Amino acid sequence: MTMNEKEVLDALKKYREMDLKYEDGRILGSMCTKPHPISRKISEMFFETNLGDPGLFKGTKKLENEVIQMMGNFLNNNNPFGCIISGGTEANITAMRTIKNISRKKGNKSTTVILPETAHFSFEKAREMMDLQYINPPLTNYYTMDVKYIKDYIEDSKNRIDAIVSIAGCTELGTIDNIKEISKLAEENNIYLHVDAAFGGFVIPFLEDKYKLDNYNYEFDFSLNAVSSITIDPHKMGLAPIPAGGILFRDISFKKYLDVEAPYLTDTHQSTLIGTRTGIGVASTWGVMKLLGEEGYKNIVSECMDNTYYLIKKAKEYGFKPVIDPILNIVALRDETPLKTCLKLREVGWYVSICKCVGALRIVLMPHIQKEHIDGFVEALSSIKKN
Ligand SMILES: Cc1ncc(COP(=O)(O)O)c(C=O)c1O
Structure with missing residues (x-):
């Protein structure tokens, strides 16, 4: 059964709407991000x-x-x-x-x-x-x-x-x-x-x-x-x-x-x-x-690192411990049941991943993550751990 162009695009839009969007700040475990416009x-x-x-x-x-x-x-x-x-x-x-x-x-x-x-x-x-x-x-x-x-x-x-x-x-x-x-x-x-x-x-x-x-x-x-x-x-x-x-x-x-x-x-x-x-x-x-140049990439990396330290500070306030001091814009938070926590977080719309080499949740602070997303995530994590 063929479709006309409008039907094709409308149908595809519905599929696309099922995807998460980087700008919503819920994708916390991916190493990809919204490409430069x-x-x-x-x-x-x-x-x-x-x-x-x-x-x-x-x-x-x-x-x-x-x-x-x-x-x-x-x-x-x-x-x-x-x-x-x-x-x-x-x-x-x-x-x-x-x-x-x-x-x-x-x-x-x-x-x-x-x-x-x-x-x-x-x-x-x-x-x-x-x-x-x-x-x-x-x-x-x-x-x-x-x-x-x-x-x-x-x-x-x-x-x-x-x-x-x-x-x-x-x-x-x-x-x-x-x-x-x-x-x-x-x-x-x-x-x-x-x-x-x-x-x-x-x-x-x-x-x-x-x-x-x-x-x-x-x-x-x-x-x-x-x-x-x-x-x-x-x-x-x-x-x-x-x-x-x-x-x-x-x-x-x-x-x-x-x-x-x-x-x-x-x-x-x-x-x-x-x-x-x-x-x-x-x-x-x-x-x-060409557009960003060295300065542009430096600014992006600095923002991501700033958010990395912000997440660690926030997480510590709620009693969570990072596995190591951050080297790059990746944070691992110790967790005894990381898979369980990860799945519970998913139920309330937060997508982190887990580490294999140590019991921990893994968060990658990519450029699409903002401080307000970090606040929301740490609060969600805390309430999951309380229940
Ligand atoms: C260190 C490292 N190498 C290789 C890969 C694989 O990259 P891709 O998923 O683009 O194939 C990844 C992906 O996360 C990675 O972190």
């Missing part, structure tokens, strides 16, 4: 572009190169190679594919990677697809990888390690591994280092000193010699619309580990996992980055 116009302009066949969309491909260069600039790399892809999952799988292919080229039959328990579940998908072996070092009291354990593990001559993955802004708590020290170890032992900064990549470079904890190491980018690749997602704190994930490599030399022949396309090789892919994420990231 300019991306609406950009999406329309780049609506039909396909970077899967870049020779047909030369302007959009040029934009992608420029975006990778712009992101490289704030990650301390003047000469990066990379792509804007569907998200952090694809970026991490792409990094693991590179690591596996480098290992195979060296004649190894298996690929062993050290990565933290706090790593995003996208790495589990990669493990399953590529039959990778993972080593999980214990976590420190700060929920970061124990560097001493990594050192001992590498130095034990029985162990061959292909790569280390470290996290700059882990999904559950926002912690940053001690990547400076890990990079030294990786460099000394000639080991590939991938950094998952899917969330932190658009936060840490713009974090004002006043929000930084003493004696905490925030370094994570290409200024550290061993870092070969970084996942960094514009569709999280970059304010680009979905889909816009990012993978950056230190230089073009990594491309050969990803390329497959693509004989029927205008470019005879393709390095991305996904073939047909929209240019909307690329163009929007370009536009939002």
